Amino acid sequence: MKVVLIGVGQAGGKVTQSLTQFDYDMGFDAVRGALAVNTAKADLQNLDIDTALIGQDRVKGHGVGGDNELGAQIMQENTTEILDELDGRITTEAEALVVVAGLGGGTGSGGAPMLARELKRIYEKPVYVLGILPGRDEGGLYQANAGRSLKTAAREADSLLLVDNDAWRGSGDSVADGFKRVNDAISQRVGLLFASGEAVEGVGESVVDSSEIINTLRGGGIASIGYASAEASEDAGENVNTITSVTRKALLTSMSLPNAVKADSALLVVAGDPERLSRKGVERARRWVEDQTGSMEVRGGDFPLGSDKIASLIVLSGVERSERIQEFMDRAREAAESQGATTDPDEFTNDELDGLF
Ligand code: GDP
Missing domain, CATH: 3.30.1330.20 (Tubulin/FtsZ, C-terminal domain)
Known part of the structure; x- marks a missing residue:
């Protein structure tokens, strides 16, 4: 499946770069374009892929500091600029667009669902969000942000592919080692998935093609x-x-x-x-x-x-009705409440997720 990747925020940019590198190293050529978007200049400077800095008028290149509402607003104000950046990269051969972000931060958490919505409005291609959930030991702001972002992303995207930051981390890992391990694991798995849809017809007895990936996620x-x-x-x-x-x-x-x-x-x-x-x-x-x-x-x-x-x-x-998601939503609600937010009792439940589909 030929894809164009758009990383939003720090985690989004790093995972987009790592996926692009994996695809290149393996010679798959499924990743046809990649762009990293951020409000924090320093995070973009560490990347080798193309980048777009947004919201300079608002935050002067310093990021949104975990304020995902500001992240969403800045994305909204800059969609034209980003769509212009993407114009030459999203060619007719691209079969899907994938927005990549950590759901617990600010720029990616608020910006990714907003960008997915705009992309869906403009392009007649599936738009997926590859979203990263904060691990259990991350702070309350991350949990609360991710609870809201998860629901919005699931509603706006054609599918929200979720990775729990606790899923693939080694027990003795430092934070940096843990991220590296998770990012490598994401790149290998998601990279293989994209590439599997590119398998050469006739080589295997029953090769997968892009439409099977798209139909599975439909x-x-x-x-x-x-x-x-x-x-x-x-x-x-x-x-x-x-x-x-x-x-x-x-x-x-x-x-x-x-x-x-x-x-x-x-x-x-x-x-x-x-x-x-x-x-x-x-x-x-x-x-x-x-x-x-x-x-x-x-x-x-x-x-x-x-x-x-x-x-x-x-x-x-279609795994949204799982206990794992409910457990996460409970964690997110508690975190939001302990930050002084008054939460609507229905806001962090699976039932409402149910209602979205
Ligand atoms: P943003 O730049 O404001 O969008 O914020 P971040 O991208 O830093 O989002 C913070 C969330 O992403 C937290 O839950 C972090 O644990 C997670 N995160 C940050 N960097 C990485 C990374 O390289 N890999 C993974 N897997 N998660 C990350």
């Missing part, structure tokens, strides 16, 4: 992604169990939103050397995903890659 709401790999035998027949076990591992231990398995639809991509992939294994794994997710809409396909390993990549769509 129901909207919140999506998650997971991945696991293992050494494969040279004999495809011996890999039936390898495929089912990496699929179990991907779904049960590696999702970007842990413990959220029930889904409306799903996509299972099995990557590996076509000579080593077992059709029976892929089909068995796909049926297992159907059972686990309770979804009758589980798409499956191969991604031919020259590798000694076999990997399963899983995308779940």
